[in-house]
Amino acid sequence: MPVFEQLSGHEQVVFCSDPGSGLRAIIAIYSTALGPALGGTRFYPYPDSDAALTDVLGLSRAMAYKSACAGLDLGGGKAVIIGDPHVDKTEALLRAYGRFVATLGGRYITACDVGTYVEDMDIVARECRWVTGRSPADGGAGDSAVLTAYGVLQGMRAAVAVALGSPDLTGRRVSVDGVGKVGSHLVELLRAEGAQITISDIDAVAVDRVRAAVPEVAVADPGSLVDVPTDVYSPCALGGALDEDTLARLDARVVCGAANNQLAHPGIGKALDARGVLYAPDYVVNAGGLIAVADEVHGYDEARATARTGRIYRTTTDVLRLAAAEGIPPAEAADAVAERRIAAVGRLRSLWVSAAPPALYG
Numbered sequence: 001m002p003v004f005e006q007l008s009g010h011e012q013v014v015f016c017s018d019p020g021s022g023l024r025a026i027i028a029i030y031s032t033a034l035g036p037a038l039g040g041t042r043f044y045p046y047p048d049s050d051a052a053l054t055d056v057l058g059l060s061r062a063m064a065y066k067s068a069c070a071g072l073d074l075g076g077g078k079a080v081i082i083g084d085p086h087v088d089k090t091e092a093l094l095r096a097y098g099r100f101v102a103t104l105g106g107r108y109i110t111a112c113d114v115g116t117y118v119e120d121m122d123i124v125a126r127e128c129r130w131v132t133g134r135s136p137a138d139g140g141a142g143d144s145a146v147l148t149a150y151g152v153l154q155g156m157r158a159a160v161a162v163a164l165g166s167p168d169l170t171g172r173r174v175s176v177d178g179v180g181k182v183g184s185h186l187v188e189l190l191r192a193e194g195a196q197i198t199i200s201d202i203d204a205v206a207v208d209r210v211r212a213a214v215p216e217v218a219v220a221d222p223g224s225l226v227d228v229p230t231d232v233y234s235p236c237a238l239g240g241a242l243d244e245d246t247l248a249r250l251d252a253r254v255v256c257g258a259a260n261n262q263l264a265h266p267g268i269g270k271a272l273d274a275r276g277v278l279y280a281p282d283y284v285v286n287a288g289g290l291i292a293v294a295d296e297v298h299g300y301d302e303a304r305a306t307a308r309t310g311r312i313y314r315t316t317t318d319v320l321r322l323a324a325a326e327g328i329p330p331a332e333a334a335d336a337v338a339e340r341r342i343a344a345v346g347r348l349r350s351l352w353v354s355a356a357p358p359a360l361y362g
């Protein structure tokens with residue numbers, strides 16, 4: 001496919017190569033219509049550069065939609081570093097990467113993603129000011145999973161209100177599939193709400209950790225949680241949790257979880273709708289982590305970031321109401337909300353140029 005057609009609407013794509021450190025990275029900026037493009041850096045052993053390009057283009061577009069729906073003054077971008085983080089990650093490579101991010105002059109702001117951690121962002125920040133997801137000691141927000149879980153809880157309350165008549169989760173059955181960083185925090189929040197919780201994870205250590213903290217949880221075998229009748233099924237592991245197979249087995253009124261790209265393809269959203277299962281769109285309810293790192297751009301304030309994450313209740317309600325009013329699946333309604341905001345505000349200010357870069361060091 002010709003190069004520009006491959007870029008599928010992206011504003012800018014930057015290929016970064018530093019043979020000295022072994023860095024091979026791609027930074028994709030989908031849109032800066034709403035502000036600088038913020039998105040994490042994925043460090044992953046892609047089989048080839050085409051696979052890396054396809055991934056970064058899809059991820060950066062998704063970030064633009066997530067930011068727009070969350071009402072943030074941010075565009076959407078993402079970066080991938082090609083390599084095995086356990087083998088190839090060195091200080092020299094991360095610093096070389098930071099220097100490439102710096103060349104974009106604030107049009108792209110980076111953060112953690114799969115394969116990169118708070119301590120990596122602290123290293124990148126030694127070369128570049130446009131870095132979030134740093135450690136609290138360095139002025140960062142720290143682990144974004146805490147606010148991601150809080151946001152998912154707000155989205156869940158909103159979806160349950162629409163589907164079942166009240167946001168109250170007391171006594172409601174909630175199945176949390178995947179109890180890693182986000183899922184485990186979510187379980188603790190659900191316990192405080194008085195929900196009846198069932199969990200599952202392929203990692204027995206993760207299950208034991210949750211059981212030690214919240215002994216009353218029920219546990220289902222990996223892969224079988226979707227068969228357990230429930231009020232809310234909450235995918236909190238990897239993408240693609242809902243496909244033809246799981247859809248056929250699902251016995252739930254609401255789907256609301258943290259995982260990105262929960263629907264294997266758009267047809268699943270339509271099928272959920274047809275079956276009367278209310279789907280709270282993933283990028284609407286899991287925006288808490290993004291809100292946390294976005295807050296860091298202005299000097300992290302936990303109370304402010306928590307209050308902003310609380311607004312996910314309202315955003316989810318609005319998206320679900322729009323879906324009902326227009327007779328479209330909620331995932332399509334979320335895309336429409338994002339596209340309308342990008343179009344409306346983007347007319348005023350497209351192609352972000354950072355005249356006065358944010359002072360990340362206070």
Ligand code: NAI
Pocket residue numbers: 144145146148177178179180181182183200201202203206222223236237238239258259260286287289290
């Ligand atoms: P994590 O890696 O800490 O936890 C994922 C858990 O899912 C692990 O315990 C893993 O063993 C389990 N798992 C993997 N495959 C499974 C399967 N087939 N069945 C059951 N459990 C399985 O990741 P984290 O940070 O908790 O993220 C969870 C999801 O939320 C991911 O999809 C991530 O992209 C998404 N997300 C995370 C955010 C964050 O702030 N950490 C922000 C927005 C989205």
